Amino acid sequence: MRICLTVPERFAAQKELPAVLKGEAGGTREPVGLYVLPEGFLRSPEDLELALELTKELSATVVAGYRDGDYERALVIESGGITSQYTKCILTGGERAKGKRAGGEIHCLKSRLGKLAVPICYELHFPEVCRIMALESPVLMINPIGTGMYHRLQYNQWRALARARAIENEAPVVGCCHFCGEIPLAFAFSSAGESLLEVENRHGGFYLEMDLRPQKAIGYFPDRRPELFEKLAK
Secondary structure, three states, X not given: OEEEEEEOOOOOHHHHHHHHHOOOOOOOOOOOOEEEOOOOOEOOHHHHHHHHHHOOOOOOEEEEEEEEOOEEEEEEEEXXXXXXXXXXXXXXXXXXXXXXXXXXXXXXXXXXXXXXEOOOHHHHHOHHHHHHHHOOOOOEEEEEOOOOEOOHHHHHHHHXXXXXXXXXXXXXXXXXXXXXXXXOEEEEEOOOOOXXXXXXXXXXXXEEEOOOOOOOOOOOOOOOOHHHOHHHHO
């Protein structure tokens, strides 16, 4: 399947959405099965209305971040409607200080592609969040990020965490952010942790082919001992 990871200009959904969904960003019009847009890309009811309108005749699935009042949500948009949504559960101290509110349930999103695990931005740093989602057997893990990375260490850490989430959950992981911050990025890792795409400090839509069919598993899940993991809930 062809995936478009989008690094759009921030606060510019009205301009960026038509460009991305018409295949102008990145210079390709080949069929795309999945578009991924960053955390908070849709910031108003007007932005959401435009996204729904532009996807009415679109055969692809769109996963986009939506700033819904005090909540950060991830939406699955298909054929002009919202198929599924997830609310960010783990917030940074800075987000809480700004009055953002957290969701109350960690779960996957439903789509025509299958279940999608969508840890939003900072949630990628918590293996428990990704593992709870992974227990639902998603076909793909998607990490929509708000801003770019603010320094090289953060950039390297984020990619390392994404790769680890792919390996430990035996699920491919993709992610992208806005074209802001110091180092905007997009990335993709296979379920074995192989780097499939790395884009740094570039604006636009970036494309890759990915096989979402189950790959040969190492077997981490059958080897788990949940009865010994109770301390994780304390």
